[in-house]
Amino acid sequence: MPLSPTYLDGQFLIAMPTIEDGSFARAVVYLCAHSADGAMGLIINKPAPEISLKDLLVQLDVVPDGDEIRLPRSAQAMMVLQGGPVETGRGFVLHSSDYHLENSTLPINEDISLTATLEVLKAIAEGRGPEHALLALGYAGWAPGQLEAEIQTNGWLTADAPMEVIFEVAPDLRYARALAVLGLEPGHLSHSFGRA
Numbered sequence: 001m002p003l004s005p006t007y008l009d010g011q012f013l014i015a016m017p018t019i020e021d022g023s024f025a026r027a028v029v030y031l032c033a034h035s036a037d038g039a040m041g042l043i044i045n046k047p048a049p050e051i052s053l054k055d056l057l058v059q060l061d062v063v064p065d066g067d068e069i070r071l072p073r074s075a076q077a078m079m080v081l082q083g084g085p086v087e088t089g090r091g092f093v094l095h096s097s098d099y100h101l102e103n104s105t106l107p108i109n110e111d112i113s114l115t116a117t118l119e120v121l122k123a124i125a126e127g128r129g130p131e132h133a134l135l136a137l138g139y140a141g142w143a144p145g146q147l148e149a150e151i152q153t154n155g156w157l158t159a160d161a162p163m164e165v166i167f168e169v170a171p172d173l174r175y176a177r178a179l180a181v182l183g184l185e186p187g188h189l190s191h192s193f194g195r196a
Contacts, residue, residue, distance in 0.1 A: 007034045010109040012165075012178045013041060013147075014157040017189050023085045026186075028178045029140050030094060030161055032106065032114050039142040042083040042094055042114075044166055045174035048137055051080045056091075056135070062121050072127035079171060083136025092136045093120045094166065099130035111163055132167035157182060 013029040029041040053075060057063045063071075083092055097113045099105070105115045113130075123129035142150070150156055159181040169177050176186055 009034050012159045012161045014178050019155055026175050028174045032108055038144045039147040041140045042136040045171045046082040047171050048080040048082045053078045057125055063125050075124045081136045083138045084140030086139050086141045088138035092116045093133050095130035095133035
């Protein structure tokens with residue numbers, strides 16, 4: 001059953017300059033779920049400070065500690081991101097839909113899925129995981145109607161979310177690239193807003 005077109009699953013939320021909160025200032029959020037019950041997404045452009053995937057895999061006992069750790073090239077390139085201010089100790093893997101774990105993977109659209117279990121990290125560490133993936137600690141969440149209200153007061157822009165911006169563009173360039181999807185540049189955005 002298709003979702004209502006008013007829901008923004010699989011879209012970018014791009015923070016306007018009026019959002020100055022540390023977690024969301026200049027944030028690009030990939031919306032994983034949006035319904036009448038609220039919304040959940042992952043900030044995809046803010047690296048987690050001083051946390052590497054290798055260290056995290058050792059800490060979670062996914063791989064043994066030691067110099068002999070050799071992760072597949074795709075896993076070596078994976079960055080750990082600050083996914084949002086909610087449940088910051090929990091990991092979420094946003095990935096291409098070529099990987100699916102029964103009863104654990106949430107398909108967001110034809111190309112992108114979300115898995116929040118250790119099994120996906122094990123698969124990535126062993127080279128049998130998804131072709132494209134990013135790991136986010138924590139998530140961004142909105143109560144029913146909250147996100148819609150923030151969009152109406154010009155807190156967020158919405159845009160299509162091309163896979164290459166999510167998985168191939170460096171995190172520090174994702175804000176500009178997400179705006180480019182709308183034909184905008186960061187300098188085009190105003191700190192003030194009004195109503196017509």
